[in-house]
Amino acid sequence: MEFPDGIPPLLIEFALTVAFSFVVGLEFRRYQRTNQYKFHFGSTRTFVLIGLLGFILYTIDTTHVLFGIGLFLLGSMLLIYYWRLSSKEMLSLFSVLLALLIYLTGPIVSIFPRWFLILFIVLLVLILSEKPLIHRISDKLASEEIVTLAKFLVISGVILPLLPDEPIAPVMPVTYDKIWLAVIIVSGFSYLSYLVNTYFFKSRSLMITGVLGGLYSSTVATVVIGRRAHHLAEAAPFVSSALIMATAMMYIRLLIIILLFAPVAGQRLLAPFLAAILLSICTVFALLRFKADSSQPSEVNIIEHPLELSTAIVFALSFMIFTSITQFVTSNYGGRGLNFLSIIVGFTDIDPFILSLLSGEFTVSDSAIVSAVILASGSNNLLKAIYAVVLARNRSVRAAAVWLIFLFAVSILYAFKINA
Template sequence: MEFPDVIPPLLIEFALTVAFSFVVGLEFRRYQRMNQYKFHFGSTRTFVLIGLLGFILYTMDGSRVLYGIGLVLLGGMLLIYYWQLSSKEMLSLFSVLLALLIYLTGPVVSIFPSWFLILFIVSLILILGEKPLIHRISDKLAGEEITTLAKFLIISGVILPLLPDEPIAPMMPVTYDKVWLAVIIVSGFSYLSYLVNTYFFKSRNLMITGILGGLYSSTVATVVIGRRAHHLAEAGRFVSSALIMATAMMYIRLLVIIFLFSPSAGQRLLAPFSIAIVLSIAAMAALFRFRDDSPSPSEADVIKHPLELSTAIVFAISFMLFTSITQYVTSHYGGYGLNFLSIIVGFTDIDPFILSLLSGEFTVSSSAIVSSVILASGSNNLLKAIYAVALARNRSVRAAAIWLIFLFAASILYAFKINT
C-alpha cells in the first residue's frame, strides 16, 4: 500500500499486521461465542501475538530461517493443543488452520500488493462470519454438481490448452481449439441457466421455464412448456407468453455467443436480433396476465443436465459435421445453397451450425453468413411452433404458434433483402 514518505514503511507494515490480526481475532471470538465452544482457543490478543510473531521473525531474518522455525514450532504447539482436546470432544482443525493463516499475515503485508492483503483478510472474516450460509449452500448443493464442475474444469482448463491451433482437414476449415472453444461456451452458458433454474427457481413456473429454459435451449423449453400446456387449455395467454419469452431469450443467447466468436458478425446481427427481441417481449407483454390462474404445472419435465461429457462430445462431432457440410455446400452451390442448408438445419440443433459458420473460413461473403444465421434461427422458430401445437393439442399455444410462424416469415424476408 502506498503512503506518504514521511511514514516509515516498517511502521506501516507493523500497524497493518496488528490491525488485521486484531480484526480477525474479534471475529473469531464472536464465532466461538455463537457456536458455544466449551474449550476456547485463545482470544483476540492471542491472534495479535501470533500475527506479531510472524511479522517480527519474517522481518529480522532475511534468510527466513527463523520464520520457518517459528512456523514449525507454532504448528507443533497447535497440534499438541488439538491432540489434547480431541480426546475430550469433537474438535475441528479449523482453529488450528486459522491461527497458522494469521501467522502468515506479516509476510502477506510485506510482499503482496494491497488488493491481495485486503482480499486475504476479507476471506478469513467471511469464512468466520458466514458459517450458516456456507452450511446451507453445502446442504443445498447436490453432490453431483461438484463432479460436474470438475468436468467443466477439465474440458476448459485441461483439454482446450492442449489442442492445436491448426485446421482439422481440408474439407473441415476449422481449428481443433475453435471446435472445443465452442463446446465450452455453449456448455457453460447452458450450465449457468441450469444452475439458476435448479437452485433458485424450483417452482417450475411456466414463465421462469420460458426465461431460463430459453437461455439453455429454446427448443427444449418449448417442448417442456408444450407438454405442460396439454393440461392448461384455459391458460392460453400465459402459456403463449412463456413460449414467446423462450424465443426472445434464444436471440439474446445467440447474440452473446456470436459476439464472443465473431464481433463483426455480432454487430451486423445486433439490429435484426434486437428487433426480434423487442417485438417478442412486446407480444408477450400484450398476452401476459399479471396473475397466474393456471393450474400448478407438473414438475416431471425437468431440463436435462447440460454438462455431461457425452453431450460435449456429441456437440463437437455435430460442429465438425456441420463444418464439413457447409464447406461442401458453399464450394459447390455458393450462398444460395448455404441459405437452403440453413433452413434445413433450423429443424435440428442450430448452435453447432451457427458456430461452425463463424469459426470456419468459407468461400462466401459475410452477408451470406449473416443471412444464414438469420434463416437458421427463423426456421428453428417454425420447428418450435410445430412442437408446441403437436404437444399441447389445444388452443393454449395458438398465439405463440402464430408469432413463431411470423418470425420465420420475417427471417426469410430479411435474409432475402440482405442477399439482393
C-alpha cells in the same frame, strides 16, 4: 486501490495487515459466541498479534528464513494446544488453520496485488459468517454432482490443452481445439442451467420452466410446454408468455456463447439480438396483464444431465459435420447458398452450426456469416411455432406462435438488409 505517493509503502502494508487481521478477529469472536466454540486460544487481539508477527518476520529478513521458523513454531504451538484439548473431547482443526492463514496476511499484503488481498480476507470472513449456509449446501449437494464437476474439469482443463491448434482436413477448415472449445462453452452453459434448475427451482411455474428451459434448449422447452398446453386452453397468457420467454433466453444464451467464442461477431449481433430479447420481454409483460385469476400451472423437470460423454461426442460430431457442409456450400454457392443452408439448419440443433460457422475459415464475408446466424436463429423460431401449434392444438399458444413467426419474418428481412 491507489494511495498517495507521500505515504511510505511500509506504513501502508503495516496498516493493512493490522486492519484486516482485526476484521477477521472480530468475525472469529462472533463465530465463537454464536457457535459456543470451545477451542479458545484467543480472538481479536490474538489475531492482530499473529498477523503482526508474520508481517514483521517476513519484512526484517529478506531470506524469509525467520518467517518460515515462525510459521513452524506457531503451527507447533497451536497443534500442541489442540492435542491437549482434543484428548478430552472431539475438536475441529478449523481455528488452527485460520490462525495460520492470518499469519500469512503480512506476506500477502507485501507480495500480492490489492484485489487478491481483499478477496482473501472476504473469503475468510464469509467462511466464518456463513457456516449454516455452507452446511446446507454440503448437505444438499449430492455425491454424483462432485463426479459431474470432475467431468467438466476433465473436458475443460485436461482434454483441451492436449488438442493441437491445426486444421483437421481441407474439407473441414476448423482446428481440433476449436471443436472442443465449442463443446466446453455449450456444455458449461448447460451445466450452469442444470445446477440452477436442480438446486434452486425444483418446483416451478410455467414461466420459470420457460426461462430455465430456454437457457438449456429453447426447442426442448417449447416441446414440453406445448404438450402441457394441450390441457391448458384457459391459461393462454401464461402458456404463451412461457414460450416467448424460452425464445428470449435462447437469444441471451446464443449472445453470451458467441461473445465468448467470437467477440467480433458477437459485437455485430449485439444490436439485433438485444432488440429481439427486449421486445420479447415486453411482449411477455403485455400478455401477463391479461392473465386469468387462476394460479399458474406447475411444470415437470425438463433439464437433463448436460455432461454425459455421449452428449459431448454427439455435439463434436455435429460440429464437424456442419463445418464440412458449410465449407462445401460456401465454396460452391457463396453467401446465397449459406443463407439457404442457415434456414434449413434452423430446423435442427443450431448451436453446433453457429459455432462451426464462427470458428471456421470460409470464403464468405463477415456480413454473410452474421446474416447466417440471424437466419438460423430465426428459422428455429419458425420450427418452435410449428411445434407449439401442433402439440397444443388450442388457442393457448396462439400469441406465442404469432410472435415466433414475426421474429422469423423480421430475421429474414434483417438478413437481406445486411446482404444488400
